[in-house]
Amino acid sequence: MKRILFIVSTFSIFLFSCNNAQTQAGQPTNNKNKNENIKPVYPKLAASDIIYEVNIRQHTLDGTIKAFMDDMERLHDMGVDMLWIMPVQPIGVKNRKGELGSYYSIQDYKKVNPEFGTMEDFKALVNKAHEMDMKVILDWVPNHTAWDHPWITEHPEYYEQNDQGEIIYEADWTDIALLDHTNPETRKAMIEEMKYWVSETDLDGFRCDHPIHDIPMYFWEEATEELDQMKDLFWLAEVDEPRAHLEFDATYAWGLLGVTNEVGEDKKPGKEIAEYIENDQEKYGRKPFRLTMTTNHDVNSWEGTVFERYGEGYKTFAAMTFTAYGMPMLYSGQEAGMDKRLKFFDKDTIDWTDENNYQDFFTKLIEIHTDNEALHAGEYGGITVHINNDEEVYAFKREKNGNQVIGIFNFSGEPQTMNLTDASVAGNYNDEFTGKEVSLTVDQPLNLQPWEYLILISK
16 A cells, blocks of 8 residues: 555556646747757757758778868868768668669668768767767658668568569669658658667757659658657758658748749749749748758759859859758868769769869858858748839848848849849948948949949848
């Protein structure tokens, strides 16, 4: 009887403590609460971050995790906050494309590709990042495996099959076998593989490859439910769909990248960028983090370099993606002005010469983004408001807690004028890049040089 009373008494104290904690926090305690008195968690923890995509194979001559670690101090000094590491697992040999194969053809989820190093090397990378207050997210491939993954023979029921019972692949990606996530056992196995990396390496989250097409949303409900209990994680989805934000913190603004490509190729006027951002804010709302970029591993290899797509206007487009909207990212080599399409299936080391000093340009962009609350992602930054009425020039304002940033971009190789339509921002400013004095008024158009961009800040 005493034992029963002791258990009841202990349980009552536990309930009281929980309720008291909820009252103090102002809401139930959970991973994603936003109470200002509690240490920030995701997504708020990443609101001011920029993401740097790391291509281990091509980043250094050695193409190893250890070799990349030698470059982490430079990235930290630039202001990089979050490292997105492309898949580091062993690559399938059967039906391999190219000499070295695709990072996204996973042979074993729980191992590290010996060409890149060891699991201990990866743990050391994460530890070093954490010592420098940087975060690490791992590129995760849940949609498919290599044809020589053990599941192919041990668990063929994990895979999509045709009417003849043959495992199938998607489109022309003949090096991968498509998984079937309607099978609960497939989902369970995949979640266990993800949990392994969190527990073993102390990851800060995942960039999830191809996460919704062929994968039901209930897989992500189950995955985030289990994994967020282990650690507060950041979830980035390679998809441009509002419904992904039911479980993900950030999604790709693929549409913005598409519009900038068309503007850069002179297929659309610059005002189309303003229209896209306005429509995207209406579609997604204020809270979602939208990943903005001018390139990544897919775009660089298959669609062209930033110079092929943007030409002399590259800096103008980069400055816009870092300030106008969303959560910006850089790809390995981008900050050195890399002007080649990296091979996807073979070794192709990045040239770090940086003859035009692009690193200083991106370091300044990162500083502007980080230091100005108005530019932070989602609800933690200011809403983007269009403030001009011109065909080739896009101007915006963003304001948060007294911090106001104005961006003006001439998306044309010809001189243009900017006609201000918002009298609230009229005044005198200095451009953050050149120190040039800029006067904004609704009565007098602002003259802009070809591809000129201006970032004006008031606090």
